[in-house]
Amino acid sequence: MNVFVGGKLKKLRKSKNMTQEEVADFLHLSQSAYARMESGETHSWANHISQICQLFEINPDELLRKDDLTENVNQKQYY
Secondary structure: OHHHHHHHHHHHHHHOOOOHHHHHHHHOOOHHHHHHHHHOOOOHHHHHHHHHHHHHOOOHHHHHOOOOHHHHHHHHHHO
16 A cells, blocks of 8 residues: 555656655655655655645545546646
8 A cells, every 4th residue: 555655646746746855845754754655665644644635636535546546647747
């Protein structure tokens, strides 16, 4: 689950043209702590789910659901 969510976090971040440091600052984390979330090394994203959803303008179920959110984010990068 951590790797899955981490992959979604990375795609969402890139779709907003944000750096890891910018997201980390929003979440009041170090860049390295946020990088561990994206790589799936930690489950601490769960502690910040509300802020993550606010930043990326999604619902919590969209972050956790294995559906076409990933495809939609990828499509945004190409249009």
